[in-house]
Amino acid sequence: MSDTAPLRETPDAADTAWTRKHLLGIADLSPSEIELILDTAESFREVGERPIKKVPTLRGKTVMNLFFEPSTRTRSSFELAEKRLSADSLNFSGSGSALSKGETLIDTARNLEAMAPDLVVIRHQHPGVPHLLAERIDAGIINAGDGAHEHPTQALLDAFTIRQHKGGLEGLEVAIVGDIEHSRVVRSNIHLLTKMGARVTVAGLRTMMPVEVEKMGVRAAYDLGEATRGADVVMMLRVQLERQAGGSLFPSVREYFRLFGLSPERLKRAKEDAIVMHPGPMNRGTEISSLVADGTRSVILEQVANGVAVRMAVLYLLMAARGAAV
Amino acid sequence: MKRADGNRQVCDTKRIVRGGRVIDPSQDLDRVLDVAIEDGKVAELGENLDAAGAEVTDAAGLVVTPGLIDIHVHLREPGFEYKETVASGVRSAAAGGFTAVACMANTLPVHDHRAVTELIMTEADRHPFARVYPIGAITRGLGGEDLAEIGDMVAAGAVAISDDGLPVSSAAMMRRALLYAQHYDVPVIQHAEDLDLTADGVMHEGEWSTRLGLPGIPALAEDVMVARDLLLSADTGGRYHVAHLSTGRSLAMVREAKRRGLSVTCEVSPHHLLLTDREVADSTFSTATKMKPPLRSSADVEALVEGLTDGTVDVIASDHAPHHPDEKDVQFSVAPFGILGLETTVSLCLDRLVRPGILDLAALVRLLSTGPARVLGLPGGSLEPGRPADLTLIDLEREVTVRSEDFHSRSCNTPFDGWQLTGAAVGTLLGGQPVTL
Ligand SMILES: [Zn+2]
Numbered sequence: 001m002s003d004t005a006p007l008r009e010t011p012d013a014a015d016t017a018w019t020r021k022h023l024l025g026i027a028d029l030s031p032s033e034i035e036l037i038l039d040t041a042e043s044f045r046e047v048g049e050r051p052i053k054k055v056p057t058l059r060g061k062t063v064m065n066l067f068f069e070p071s072t073r074t075r076s077s078f079e080l081a082e083k084r085l086s087a088d089s090l091n092f093s094g095s096g097s098a099l100s101k102g103e104t105l106i107d108t109a110r111n112l113e114a115m116a117p118d119l120v121v122i123r124h125q126h127p128g129v130p131h132l133l134a135e136r137i138d139a140g141i142i143n144a145g146d147g148a149h150e151h152p153t154q155a156l157l158d159a160f161t162i163r164q165h166k167g168g169l170e171g172l173e174v175a176i177v178g179d180i181e182h183s184r185v186v187r188s189n190i191h192l193l194t195k196m197g198a199r200v201t202v203a204g205l206r207t208m209m210p211v212e213v214e215k216m217g218v219r220a221a222y223d224l225g226e227a228t229r230g231a232d233v234v235m236m237l238r239v240q241l242e243r244q245a246g247g248s249l250f251p252s253v254r255e256y257f258r259l260f261g262l263s264p265e266r267l268k269r270a271k272e273d274a275i276v277m278h279p280g281p282m283n284r285g286t287e288i289s290s291l292v293a294d295g296t297r298s299v300i301l302e303q304v305a306n307g308v309a310v311r312m313a314v315l316y317l318l319m320a321a322r323g324a325a326v
Numbered sequence: 327m328k329r330a331d332g333n334r335q336v337c338d339t340k341r342i343v344r345g346g347r348v349i350d351p352s353q354d355l356d357r358v359l360d361v362a363i364e365d366g367k368v369a370e371l372g373e374n375l376d377a378a379g380a381e382v383t384d385a386a387g388l389v390v391t392p393g394l395i396d397i398h399v400h401l402r403e404p405g406f407e408y409k410e411t412v413a414s415g416v417r418s419a420a421a422g423g424f425t426a427v428a429c430m431a432n433t434l435p436v437h438d439h440r441a442v443t444e445l446i447m448t449e450a451d452r453h454p455f456a457r458v459y460p461i462g463a464i465t466r467g468l469g470g471e472d473l474a475e476i477g478d479m480v481a482a483g484a485v486a487i488s489d490d491g492l493p494v495s496s497a498a499m500m501r502r503a504l505l506y507a508q509h510y511d512v513p514v515i516q517h518a519e520d521l522d523l524t525a526d527g528v529m530h531e532g533e534w535s536t537r538l539g540l541p542g543i544p545a546l547a548e549d550v551m552v553a554r555d556l557l558l559s560a561d562t563g564g565r566y567h568v569a570h571l572s573t574g575r576s577l578a579m580v581r582e583a584k585r586r587g588l589s590v591t592c593e594v595s596p597h598h599l600l601l602t603d604r605e606v607a608d609s610t611f612s613t614a615t616k617m618k619p620p621l622r623s624s625a626d627v628e629a630l631v632e633g634l635t636d637g638t639v640d641v642i643a644s645d646h647a648p649h650h651p652d653e654k655d656v657q658f659s660v661a662p663f664g665i666l667g668l669e670t671t672v673s674l675c676l677d678r679l680v681r682p683g684i685l686d687l688a689a690l691v692r693l694l695s696t697g698p699a700r701v702l703g704l705p706g707g708s709l710e711p712g713r714p715a716d717l718t719l720i721d722l723e724r725e726v727t728v729r730s731e732d733f734h735s736r737s738c739n740t741p742f743d744g745w746q747l748t749g750a751a752v753g754t755l756l757g758g759q760p761v762t763l
Contacts, residue, residue, distance in 0.1 A: 104652075104655070104656055105657055106656065125659075126657045126658065126659035127540050127611065127658065128540075128611030128657055132611065132657055147540070148539030148540075149538055187539055210536035211532060211533075211536055211542065212532055212536055213536055215536070216536065216537060
């Protein structure tokens with residue numbers, strides 16, 4: 001490929017140290033790779049503030065968005081990022097015909113391969129699916145969430161948001177609260193935050209805490225007050241109420257909120273300038289009260305805006321590495 | 327054993343297996359000896375036996391053992407012939423050094439009645455590469471609700487009962503099975519798993535399931551079932567055998583039950599001795615690391631290895647579970663549980679347990695022949711005169727590379743592909759006849 005130059009549309013951080021073909025998770029990234037993505041996102045953020053929010057960087061490139069699991073927020077964010085980079089996007093979703101006819105994942109992959117996409121963004125309910133695709137098809141793969149395993153772009157946009165408010169990540173106290181066991185957001189965040197020198201406490205009901213979580217380098221707490229005491233960042237996770245159908249992990253929303261819902265009262269234990277985050281979609285009154293969600297400490301909507309810039313950065317870097325490889 | 331003595335498994339000629347290092351745990355034997363065979367049976371062990379009129383098998387430099395027996399295999403016939411058949415399974419067994427296998431009942435139709443016993447026996451007769459001992463179901467259709475016709479299956483050749491693939495979940499049913507099976511003196515083999523605790527689990531619950539975000543199968547799922555069954559076994563006096571025991575705590579309970587004199591035995595599988603749950607991560611979600619029970623923690627592995635050496639473990643059995651490549655070539659979460667074992671067990675144990683000095687060779691032979699024969703009450707497992715002349719020849723120095731594409735099995739689902747191992751079974755004799763594949 002000869003046209004690596006047009007990729008230089010916006011970022012100055014080019015001549016990248018980025019060599020990866022895929023973004024499968026945070027677990028295998030180095031701190032400098034993480035910083036590179038965040039720095040690159042910084043320069044893309046400005047694009048979103050222009051009157052014409054579009055650069056020709058990925059013109060002529062094809063990005064497939066493959067969502068086997070319903071997702072409005074992440075999919076829209078990726079689509080917007082792709083549009084702003086002028087890529088051709090193609091969307092497949094789990095409810096659409098191609099992905100729901102009992103075809104195996106491998107066959108789906110083969111079919112996609114035949115369409116020769118440059119990048120594939122995939123969300124799937126099963127851990128490891130992006131890794132399997134990465135082994136089987138030539139396109140670069142971006143993991144947009146694989147079961148409870150990883151959601152790397154969410155952790156990156158969270159880090160980006162924290163950096164904006166706190167200047168950096170090193171030495172910060174971060175409390176992540178909620179259904180730790182079933183959350184991909186928490187796993188990617190644990191990897192990212194601990195790699196960048198933050199101290200992480202995960203907190204939640206004992207029935208929703210994965211075993212041996214401390215081995216991931218975090219502290220586990222079973223009390224909201226204890227988790228948030230002195231925190232710089234309080235990240236609330238969505239309680240997946242739909243999960244309750246298959247055997248409840250707690251008796252009622254009332255009782256959940258009593259133990260782990262974030263109210264203004266409880267936020268007082270955190271540092272005065274602590275920020276409150278949530279990956280969305282929120283259950284108001286379950287894990288977070290509206291007073292906190294809509295309050296001055298909340299950066300929840302900034303997270304959404306930053307998501308687009310971070311995803312533009314990831315798309316850009318992967319495409320650049322692809323160009324360099326050819 | 328009418329079938330075992332039938333057709334070409336018996337030979338009228340005499341044979342001398344010359345000059346091998348004979349290891350027979352049933353006689354505490356480890357010496358260079360000749361084995362004389364007559365009419366398909368062991369006639370005599372001795373030095374420089376007269377070979378006049380006999381065919382000679384040169385075993386110099388080899389280890390000669392009672393034929394190895396794998397008491398936990400899935401031959402998949404009838405019903406799942408695209409995974410394995412009796413014909414391919416016995417070839418796979420012979421290639422791996424086994425002279426006998428016992429096959430589980432989760433076929434289609436389920437082996438819960440005599441017609442299926444007979445079908446398996448007939449197929450085995452047609453393909454005399456290894457003996458086949460069918461294990462009948464405990465309950466009809468593996469449904470867990472009504473006893474299968476156990477007596478009828480035993481009369482046709484079944485040697486034990488098990489709902490393997492599934493546990494007998496109901497304590498009342500397990501109690502009844504342990505009582506009823508005593509009329510036929512067959513062991514009740516339990517796939518010990520509390521399915522409620524397993525829920526949607528796909529790998530061992532521990533650090534690695536937490537890291538990978540995969541639903542875990544807690545060690546407790548096995549332990550509560552073994553604990554319950556040991557109480558039932560003590561109370562009924564029934565013969566209870568734990569299939570593919572995988573946790574340190576279950577092992578400790580079996581050890582204690584044996585100390586108290588219960589009629590309890592257990593087996594472990596090579597993969598549970600050699601791999602840990604970390605393998606799922608290290609292999610990046612390879613479906614060849616997915617089986618039930620799952621690969622456990624390193625602490626469990628250490629406990630199981632200790633169980634081998636202190637005699638708590640009676641048997642090493644492979645839980646040979648063939649699945650078609652199409653079934654395994656999917657994402658981890660939806661792949662079927664199970665891996666092959668017949669063609670890797672011996673070399674794995676020799677290379678990873680015997681060579682490093684963890685287990686002595688005689689102990690391994692006990693776990694692979696004498697032990698299994700005792701658990702199921704089979705005629706093999708010993709080279710005493712009068713026993714069937716089923717022998718396995720082992721070359722301790724043979725270097726092999728595991729190549730699943732060369733397996734005699736119809737499937738290739740193994741996590742050991744590409745492993746380089748030293749030590750292998752290089753031949754078997756069945757009823758005194760060398761088995762040629
Ligand atoms: Zn089983």
